[in-house]
Amino acid sequence: MTSENFRSGYVALIGRPNAGKSTLLNYLVGEKIAAVSNKPQTTRHKIKGIVTLDDGQIVFIDTPGVHKPGYLLNRRMMSAVHDAILSVDVVILMRDASVSTGNGDKFVLNLIKQSEKPAILVLNKIDKVKNKKELLPLMEFYAKEYNFVEIVPISALNGEAIDNLLQQIVKHLPKGEPLFAEDEMTDQPLRTLVAEMVREKILQTTGDEIPYVTAVVTEKFDESDPTVTKIHCAVYVERSSQKGIIIGKGGIKLKKIGTEARYDIEKILGKKVFLQLFVKVVEDWRNRERDLDEIGIME
Ligand SMILES: Nc1nc2c(ncn2[C@@H]2O[C@H](COP(=O)(O)OP(=O)(O)OP(=O)(O)O)[C@@H](O)[C@H]2O)c(=O)[nH]1
Ligand SMILES: [Mg+2]
Secondary structure, X not given: OOOOOOEEEEEEEEEOOOOOHHHHHHHHHOOOOOOOOOOOOOOOOOEEXXXXXXXXXXXXXXXXXXXXXXXXXXHHHXXXXXXXXXXXXXXXXXXXXXXXXXXXXXXXXXXXXXXXXXXXXXXXXXXHOOOHHHHHHHHXXXXXXOOOOEEEEOOOOXXXXXXHHHHHHHHOOOEXXXXXXXXXXXXXXXXXXXXXXXXXXXXXXXXXXXXXXXXXXXXXXEOOOOOEEEEEXXXXXXXXXXXXXXXXXXXXXXXXXXXXXXXXXXXXXXXXXXXXXXXXXXXXXXXXXXXXXXXXXXX
Protein backbone atom coordinates (compact mmCIF):
# COMPACT_ATOMS: atom_id res chain seq x y z
CA MET A 1 0.00 0.00 0.00
CA THR A 2 1.25 3.44 -0.82
CA SER A 3 0.67 6.41 1.46
CA GLU A 4 -2.22 8.76 0.84
CA ASN A 5 0.29 11.47 0.02
CA PHE A 6 1.72 9.52 -2.90
CA ARG A 7 1.65 11.40 -6.19
CA SER A 8 1.80 10.03 -9.72
CA GLY A 9 1.43 11.33 -13.24
CA TYR A 10 2.73 11.93 -16.72
CA VAL A 11 5.41 14.44 -17.71
CA ALA A 12 6.41 15.29 -21.29
CA LEU A 13 9.97 16.27 -22.22
CA ILE A 14 9.64 18.95 -24.88
CA GLY A 15 12.40 20.94 -26.54
CA ARG A 16 14.50 21.61 -29.59
CA PRO A 17 16.59 18.83 -31.11
CA ASN A 18 19.81 18.20 -29.14
CA ALA A 19 18.55 19.82 -25.91
CA GLY A 20 19.36 16.59 -24.06
CA LYS A 21 15.86 15.15 -23.51
CA SER A 22 16.83 11.55 -24.17
CA THR A 23 20.05 11.89 -22.18
CA LEU A 24 17.93 12.93 -19.19
CA LEU A 25 15.50 10.04 -19.72
CA ASN A 26 18.34 7.51 -19.81
CA TYR A 27 19.92 9.01 -16.71
CA LEU A 28 16.62 8.87 -14.83
CA VAL A 29 15.71 5.28 -15.59
CA GLY A 30 19.35 4.22 -15.12
CA GLU A 31 19.43 2.29 -18.38
CA LYS A 32 19.85 3.21 -21.99
CA ILE A 33 16.31 3.12 -23.37
CA ALA A 34 16.57 6.04 -25.81
CA ALA A 35 19.11 6.70 -28.54
CA VAL A 36 21.36 9.71 -27.92
CA SER A 37 23.58 11.51 -30.40
CA ASN A 38 24.87 14.95 -31.24
CA LYS A 39 22.83 14.87 -34.48
CA PRO A 40 19.45 16.63 -34.39
CA GLN A 41 16.27 14.55 -34.72
CA THR A 42 17.71 11.53 -32.96
CA THR A 43 14.39 10.66 -31.29
CA ARG A 44 11.59 9.78 -33.70
CA HIS A 45 8.73 8.60 -31.51
CA LYS A 46 7.39 8.90 -28.00
CA ILE A 47 9.30 6.87 -25.43
CA LYS A 48 8.02 6.24 -21.95
CA GLY A 49 10.45 6.08 -19.04
CA ILE A 50 9.17 5.35 -15.54
CA VAL A 51 10.79 6.63 -12.35
CA THR A 52 9.44 5.43 -8.99
CA LEU A 53 10.40 7.32 -5.82
CA ASP A 54 9.34 6.92 -2.18
CA ASP A 55 6.70 9.60 -2.48
CA GLY A 56 5.76 9.51 -6.14
CA GLN A 57 5.95 7.96 -9.58
CA ILE A 58 6.80 10.03 -12.65
CA VAL A 59 6.06 8.69 -16.09
CA PHE A 60 8.25 10.63 -18.51
CA ILE A 61 7.38 10.87 -22.19
CA ASP A 62 10.47 11.61 -24.28
CA THR A 63 9.57 13.23 -27.59
CA PRO A 64 11.27 14.17 -30.87
CA GLY A 65 12.95 17.60 -30.91
CA VAL A 66 10.67 20.32 -32.27
CA HIS A 67 11.57 21.18 -35.88
CA LYS A 68 9.93 22.21 -39.14
CA PRO A 69 8.32 19.16 -40.70
CA GLY A 70 9.31 18.44 -44.31
CA TYR A 71 8.71 14.76 -44.91
CA LEU A 72 5.75 12.71 -43.75
CA LEU A 73 8.19 11.21 -41.22
CA ASN A 74 8.71 14.65 -39.68
CA ARG A 75 5.00 15.39 -39.63
CA ARG A 76 4.44 12.20 -37.67
CA MET A 77 7.27 13.19 -35.33
CA MET A 78 5.71 16.59 -34.66
CA SER A 79 2.25 15.21 -34.10
CA ALA A 80 3.85 12.93 -31.48
CA VAL A 81 5.05 16.12 -29.74
CA HIS A 82 1.60 17.75 -29.82
CA ASP A 83 -0.04 14.58 -28.63
CA ALA A 84 2.41 14.28 -25.72
CA ILE A 85 1.83 17.86 -24.59
CA LEU A 86 -1.92 17.35 -24.55
CA SER A 87 -1.86 14.06 -22.69
CA VAL A 88 0.37 14.87 -19.68
CA ASP A 89 -0.08 16.46 -16.25
CA VAL A 90 3.09 18.55 -16.42
CA VAL A 91 5.21 19.70 -19.35
CA ILE A 92 8.98 20.11 -19.11
CA LEU A 93 10.44 22.64 -21.51
CA MET A 94 14.02 21.52 -21.87
CA ARG A 95 16.47 24.10 -23.08
CA ASP A 96 20.19 23.85 -23.83
CA ALA A 97 21.41 26.68 -21.61
CA SER A 98 24.78 26.86 -23.34
CA VAL A 99 23.39 28.29 -26.59
CA SER A 100 21.68 31.59 -27.31
CA THR A 101 17.94 31.94 -27.89
CA GLY A 102 16.79 31.47 -31.47
CA ASN A 103 13.53 31.29 -33.39
CA GLY A 104 13.31 27.59 -32.66
CA ASP A 105 13.28 28.33 -28.93
CA LYS A 106 10.49 30.85 -29.35
CA PHE A 107 8.51 28.32 -31.36
CA VAL A 108 8.84 25.75 -28.56
CA LEU A 109 7.88 28.36 -25.98
CA ASN A 110 4.73 29.13 -27.96
CA LEU A 111 3.74 25.48 -27.93
CA ILE A 112 3.95 25.53 -24.14
CA LYS A 113 2.03 28.80 -23.91
CA GLN A 114 -0.76 27.47 -26.10
CA SER A 115 -1.04 24.33 -23.98
CA GLU A 116 -1.63 26.40 -20.82
CA LYS A 117 -0.30 23.39 -18.85
CA PRO A 118 1.72 23.57 -15.66
CA ALA A 119 5.26 23.73 -17.04
CA ILE A 120 8.75 23.40 -15.61
CA LEU A 121 11.65 25.08 -17.37
CA VAL A 122 14.74 22.88 -17.29
CA LEU A 123 17.98 24.60 -18.24
CA ASN A 124 20.26 21.76 -19.28
CA LYS A 125 23.99 21.46 -19.97
CA ILE A 126 25.01 23.73 -17.10
CA ASP A 127 28.31 21.82 -17.04
CA LYS A 128 29.10 23.83 -20.18
CA VAL A 129 28.23 27.15 -18.57
CA LYS A 130 31.35 28.37 -16.73
CA ASN A 131 29.79 31.32 -14.91
CA LYS A 132 26.40 30.34 -13.48
CA LYS A 133 25.40 34.02 -13.42
CA GLU A 134 25.06 33.73 -17.18
CA LEU A 135 21.86 31.74 -16.55
CA LEU A 136 20.08 34.68 -14.96
CA PRO A 137 19.10 36.59 -18.13
CA LEU A 138 17.79 33.33 -19.61
CA MET A 139 15.70 32.65 -16.50
CA GLU A 140 14.34 36.20 -16.58
CA PHE A 141 13.44 35.95 -20.24
CA TYR A 142 11.48 32.73 -19.77
CA ALA A 143 9.83 33.86 -16.54
CA LYS A 144 8.45 36.90 -18.34
CA GLU A 145 7.07 34.78 -21.17
CA TYR A 146 5.22 32.13 -19.16
CA ASN A 147 4.28 31.38 -15.59
CA PHE A 148 6.59 28.38 -15.14
CA VAL A 149 5.85 26.53 -11.89
CA GLU A 150 9.60 25.87 -11.45
CA ILE A 151 12.85 26.77 -13.15
CA VAL A 152 15.56 24.15 -12.62
CA PRO A 153 19.13 24.20 -13.98
CA ILE A 154 20.66 20.71 -14.44
CA SER A 155 23.23 18.67 -16.25
CA ALA A 156 21.66 15.55 -17.75
CA LEU A 157 25.13 14.35 -18.66
CA ASN A 158 26.69 14.29 -15.20
CA GLY A 159 23.49 14.16 -13.12
CA GLU A 160 23.97 17.53 -11.42
CA ALA A 161 20.78 18.78 -9.64
CA ILE A 162 18.65 15.97 -11.02
CA ASP A 163 17.45 14.78 -7.60
CA ASN A 164 16.19 18.29 -7.03
CA LEU A 165 14.41 18.23 -10.39
CA LEU A 166 12.58 15.03 -9.45
CA GLN A 167 11.39 16.55 -6.17
CA GLN A 168 10.14 19.64 -8.00
CA ILE A 169 8.23 17.51 -10.51
CA VAL A 170 6.53 15.27 -7.93
CA LYS A 171 5.15 18.34 -6.12
CA HIS A 172 3.09 19.22 -9.18
CA LEU A 173 1.62 15.78 -9.90
CA PRO A 174 -1.87 14.79 -8.78
CA LYS A 175 -2.28 12.59 -5.71
CA GLY A 176 -2.77 8.97 -6.64
CA GLU A 177 -1.50 5.40 -6.68
CA PRO A 178 1.43 4.38 -8.89
CA LEU A 179 0.41 3.96 -12.53
CA PHE A 180 2.95 1.22 -13.27
CA ALA A 181 4.71 -1.55 -11.35
CA GLU A 182 7.75 -0.30 -9.48
CA ASP A 183 10.20 -2.38 -11.53
CA GLU A 184 8.77 -1.31 -14.85
CA MET A 185 11.12 0.98 -16.74
CA THR A 186 9.81 1.63 -20.23
CA ASP A 187 7.14 0.78 -22.77
CA GLN A 188 9.74 0.24 -25.50
CA PRO A 189 9.44 -3.33 -26.80
CA LEU A 190 12.80 -5.17 -26.90
CA ARG A 191 12.72 -5.20 -30.70
CA THR A 192 12.43 -1.40 -30.75
CA LEU A 193 15.14 -0.95 -28.12
CA VAL A 194 17.47 -3.11 -30.20
CA ALA A 195 16.71 -1.17 -33.39
CA GLU A 196 17.28 2.13 -31.56
CA MET A 197 20.69 0.99 -30.29
CA VAL A 198 21.71 0.14 -33.86
CA ARG A 199 20.42 3.46 -35.17
CA GLU A 200 22.27 5.34 -32.43
CA LYS A 201 25.55 3.73 -33.51
CA ILE A 202 24.84 4.69 -37.12
CA LEU A 203 24.28 8.32 -36.07
CA GLN A 204 27.46 8.27 -34.02
CA THR A 205 29.56 6.63 -36.74
CA THR A 206 28.47 8.48 -39.87
CA GLY A 207 28.61 12.08 -41.07
CA ASP A 208 25.83 14.63 -41.32
CA GLU A 209 24.07 13.38 -44.42
CA ILE A 210 23.19 9.90 -43.17
CA PRO A 211 21.09 10.37 -39.98
CA TYR A 212 17.98 11.55 -41.73
CA VAL A 213 17.90 8.82 -44.34
CA THR A 214 18.29 5.79 -42.09
CA ALA A 215 15.80 3.74 -40.15
CA VAL A 216 16.34 0.41 -38.43
CA VAL A 217 13.88 -2.45 -38.03
CA THR A 218 14.42 -5.63 -36.02
CA GLU A 219 13.25 -8.36 -38.38
CA LYS A 220 14.26 -11.39 -36.33
CA PHE A 221 14.56 -11.79 -32.57
CA ASP A 222 15.19 -15.45 -31.81
CA GLU A 223 15.56 -16.52 -28.19
CA SER A 224 15.19 -20.26 -28.77
CA ASP A 225 18.85 -20.85 -27.87
CA PRO A 226 19.22 -20.16 -24.12
CA THR A 227 22.88 -19.16 -24.47
CA VAL A 228 22.62 -16.62 -27.29
CA THR A 229 19.88 -14.38 -28.72
CA LYS A 230 19.97 -14.18 -32.51
CA ILE A 231 18.96 -10.81 -33.92
CA HIS A 232 18.64 -9.59 -37.50
CA CYS A 233 18.15 -5.87 -38.15
CA ALA A 234 17.41 -4.20 -41.46
CA VAL A 235 18.95 -0.78 -41.99
CA TYR A 236 16.88 1.33 -44.40
CA VAL A 237 18.52 3.92 -46.62
CA GLU A 238 17.18 5.78 -49.65
CA ARG A 239 19.98 5.34 -52.19
CA SER A 240 22.68 2.81 -52.99
CA SER A 241 25.35 5.49 -52.46
CA GLN A 242 24.13 5.77 -48.85
CA LYS A 243 24.30 2.02 -48.52
CA GLY A 244 27.98 2.26 -49.50
CA ILE A 245 28.66 4.90 -46.87
CA ILE A 246 27.13 2.83 -44.10
CA ILE A 247 28.90 -0.36 -45.11
CA GLY A 248 32.26 1.38 -45.57
CA LYS A 249 35.41 0.11 -47.26
CA GLY A 250 35.55 -3.67 -46.95
CA GLY A 251 32.54 -3.54 -44.61
CA ILE A 252 34.56 -1.88 -41.87
CA LYS A 253 31.98 0.71 -40.86
CA LEU A 254 29.02 -1.67 -40.65
CA LYS A 255 31.19 -3.99 -38.58
CA LYS A 256 31.98 -1.20 -36.12
CA ILE A 257 28.27 -0.25 -35.91
CA GLY A 258 27.35 -3.89 -35.29
CA THR A 259 30.00 -4.46 -32.63
CA GLU A 260 29.13 -1.34 -30.66
CA ALA A 261 25.38 -1.97 -30.88
CA ARG A 262 25.83 -5.59 -29.80
CA TYR A 263 27.69 -4.42 -26.71
CA ASP A 264 24.74 -2.20 -25.67
CA ILE A 265 22.14 -4.83 -26.53
CA GLU A 266 23.97 -7.48 -24.47
CA LYS A 267 23.87 -5.09 -21.52
CA ILE A 268 20.10 -4.65 -21.88
CA LEU A 269 19.36 -8.36 -22.37
CA GLY A 270 21.99 -9.60 -19.92
CA LYS A 271 22.83 -12.29 -22.42
CA LYS A 272 25.13 -13.02 -25.36
CA VAL A 273 23.87 -11.68 -28.66
CA PHE A 274 24.51 -12.62 -32.27
CA LEU A 275 23.64 -9.53 -34.31
CA GLN A 276 23.39 -9.39 -38.07
CA LEU A 277 22.76 -6.16 -39.99
CA PHE A 278 21.45 -5.89 -43.55
CA VAL A 279 21.32 -2.64 -45.48
CA LYS A 280 18.20 -2.19 -47.63
CA VAL A 281 17.63 0.54 -50.20
CA VAL A 282 14.01 1.77 -50.09
CA GLU A 283 13.53 4.93 -52.08
CA ASP A 284 11.65 7.74 -50.33
CA TRP A 285 10.66 5.67 -47.27
CA ARG A 286 10.31 8.90 -45.28
CA ASN A 287 7.26 9.84 -47.32
CA ARG A 288 5.56 6.46 -47.47
CA GLU A 289 2.81 5.59 -45.02
CA ARG A 290 3.42 1.88 -45.36
CA ASP A 291 7.15 2.04 -44.73
CA LEU A 292 6.69 4.33 -41.74
CA ASP A 293 4.12 1.93 -40.29
CA GLU A 294 6.49 -0.97 -40.84
CA ILE A 295 9.40 0.90 -39.29
CA GLY A 296 7.18 1.62 -36.30
CA ILE A 297 7.06 5.40 -36.50
CA MET A 298 3.61 6.20 -35.24
CA GLU A 299 2.22 9.53 -34.21
N1 LIG B 1 27.74 18.80 -22.01
C1 LIG B 1 26.53 18.27 -21.97
N2 LIG B 1 26.06 17.60 -23.04
C2 LIG B 1 24.83 17.07 -22.97
C3 LIG B 1 24.00 17.20 -21.81
N3 LIG B 1 22.83 16.58 -22.07
C4 LIG B 1 22.93 16.08 -23.32
N4 LIG B 1 24.12 16.35 -23.88
C5 LIG B 1 24.60 15.99 -25.23
O1 LIG B 1 23.77 16.62 -26.18
C6 LIG B 1 23.59 15.80 -27.35
C7 LIG B 1 22.11 15.61 -27.63
O2 LIG B 1 21.55 14.81 -26.60
P1 LIG B 1 20.17 14.04 -26.81
O3 LIG B 1 19.80 13.50 -25.47
O4 LIG B 1 20.24 13.07 -27.95
O5 LIG B 1 19.21 15.27 -27.19
P2 LIG B 1 17.64 15.23 -27.53
O6 LIG B 1 17.06 16.46 -26.93
O7 LIG B 1 17.05 13.94 -27.11
O8 LIG B 1 17.67 15.37 -29.12
P3 LIG B 1 16.55 14.91 -30.22
O9 LIG B 1 16.17 13.49 -29.92
O10 LIG B 1 17.26 15.04 -31.52
O11 LIG B 1 15.41 15.86 -30.06
C8 LIG B 1 24.35 14.50 -27.06
O12 LIG B 1 25.62 14.61 -27.67
C9 LIG B 1 24.46 14.50 -25.54
O13 LIG B 1 25.58 13.78 -25.07
C10 LIG B 1 24.53 17.93 -20.69
O14 LIG B 1 23.92 18.10 -19.64
N5 LIG B 1 25.79 18.44 -20.84
MG1 LIG C 1 16.08 12.51 -28.14
